[in-house]
Amino acid sequence: MTVTTHRRRTVTSAVCLAVLVSGCGYRVTVNDGSRGSDAAAQQGKPADLSAAQSNPVEDSYYPQRGEPYLDTLHYDLKLDWSPTQRALKGTATITFRVTEDREEVQFDLGDPLEVSKASVDGRAVTATRGTDTVVVKTGRLAKDSRHEVVLEYAGTPKTTPAPSQRGDQGGGLGFTIEPDGQTWTMQEPFGAFTWYPVNDQPADKAFYNATLISRDGQKGVFNGIPGPEKVDGDTTTRSFRLDQPAASYLTTVAFGKYSLLQESGPRNLPMYYWYDPSSSDAAMFKRGLQKSPDILKYLETLLGPYPFASAGAVLVPSDSAMETQTMVTMGVDSTRSPDDFDAVMAHEYAHQWVGDVVTPKDWKDLFLNESLAMFLQAKYEDHAKITPYAVTMSSYRALDARLRREDGPPGKFKKDHFAASNVYLCGALMYDAMASAYGQKFYDALKSWPTVNKFGNVDRDDLIKHFSDKIGVDLKPWMTNWLESETTPTDQPPALPSSA
Incomplete structure (x- = not known):
């Protein structure tokens, strides 16, 4: 920043x-958007996720965000933004590791986003909401085991207050919606949770893939290497890939012309x-x-x-x-x-x-x-x-x-x-x-x-x-x-x- x-x-x-x-x-x-920038952006998650293995800790300044037992390894995000309805539909497929035996895991996720479906390793599970969090009832997970959770959600994102006196953070952190329906995000030290479920702390890095769906003349932008743009009527779709693990505050998304x-x-x-x-x-x-x-x-x-x-x-x-x-x-x-x-x-x-x-x-x-x-x-x-x-x-x-x-x-x-x-x-x-x-x-x-x-x-x-x-x-x-x-x-x- x-x-x-x-x-x-x-x-x-x-x-x-x-x-x-x-x-x-x-x-x-x-x-002009009609050709792909790099076909590599269409690849799925890396075969080897070891580079994303982290050792999360409870943050000493902002412990309300992030879980120290949760090590996310890969996020595959599908984000569909409607500027006229001011609505975001998302599907987050998250590969994660637990650093201790668990029967539930908690992700940060903004209250305005309603979770409609949750699964772990292909099995439907219950997800309950706390304040800007979602708790997934996983069943028994062994220490150091890896799993995949899928969360479907939707709503109108809202920013979260910044722990700052800066004038440029008065509007809050996270997913920001402009009057014309354009969106952007900045989220340091936290705020990624305003638009996707995440372990929102700097000590947990992960790989990212994202597919953005936009309409009404807008295009979606994410970190990393963009893939080819697909146009279907008024809807455009493009995928992106980050080549190295990133902390959640270093992700970005924008929808605009x-x-x-x-x-x-x-x-x-x-x-x-x-x-x-x-x-x-x-x-x-x-x-x-x-x-x-x-x-x-x-x-x-x-x-x-x-x-x-x-x-x-x-x-x-x-x-x-x-x-x-x-x-x-x-x-x-x-x-x-x-x-x-x-x-x-x-x-x-x-x-x-x-x-x-x-x-x-x-x-x-x-x-x-x-x-x-x-x-x-x-x-x-x-x-x-x-x-x-x-x-x-x-x-x-x-x-x-x-x-x-x-x-x-x-x-x-x-x-x-x-x-x-x-x-x-x-x-x-x-x-x-x-x-x-x-x-x-x-x-x-x-x-x-x-x-x-x-x-x-x-x-x-x-x-x-x-x-x-x-x-x-x-x-x-x-x-x-x-x-x-x-x-x-x-x-x-x-x-x-x-x-x-």
Whole structure:
């Protein structure tokens, strides 16, 4: 997620040269929807689900969401949206593992969605509702056994309140319905449960396939690689596939009057951009989207090769942006200039390495995502001649004390201040201090960080150990103080041993 827009503007230059690059030699094609983008999207769930095996925990900040005994491995979602009726019909086929003996399992699912049918391993079962949950009476399940549950449901989704003071989350989290019937979703730290049954916590990653059915001129968009579009009268159907496991907050879905622009990125990486060509700002947004390959090429110099099978973005009528896996959800109201657009896209693309490949086990470690992404955004803005890096860091320093006072330290933020600017700016200053102190050793450690438990979950101990080992100095006392101090730390990073 990007830092709140109004505050981001206080740390970027007000007057910047707009560098408009269209494609920079990358092949660009427009898909009219009549042909498939990638037949691989039609494949079912992976034969080997071991990469999605997780070790869920009860989240220390938001324990009301997710179940620690439930390890979902694969979601196959069929979502049918009617913009005129404001109705979503869904079928979720979920492969899961239990980490203890169970006779029932609980999924998060929004109250407005009524479950009409439930089965486990092909056998009809009873499903009962709690507050934003559904309890499936499975019968005896042995520890570590795998099963398949199918839930059919329907209703008009509603957003859920955000544990945040951010202005761009005032409308809540999850499935958002616009007056014209267009929909979109952003759901960090939770909210996927507003549109499908899910173990809605960051420590449980799973593979995803989705089939979206839309009508009335709309098209459906999901993460990952799109398959061919099928048209039957006023109804369109398209399937999508995510190539690596994802946490639920990193999924996205949108229904609207979209066109698909396809591009080849670094090393012929498939890139998919979904936007409304009739928008008054369509030309600016299209140019901004087409700078994605160059943003990724720059980020690869700092983070290593892009880690997924596709990349891209879907534009939605929001004033925020979200690092949804392989398919950034980009709010068209979150930017007011080409430079703003580029900077926000760089932030969300950086998250593909820091947040999506390696994801926090617990929301107390949100800084693992946002602090590094903000540091990387500052580096990109300097590279792209948007804002000098030194100017950005000076602005962050001027805000550090106030942010710690108002929102808490970046590693101990107030629970009802989720994604406040402290976890972005204060933590970015920590990495700036390390970069200044250790130079290339820091950048080498940064580049290898996304390989630590790749496609899995990490915590602050993993981060501290990794940077300590790679740089060659014990960083735990210094980094812990930076993350948990209620006032701006003044100590410099520890010096390297004389033999280093």
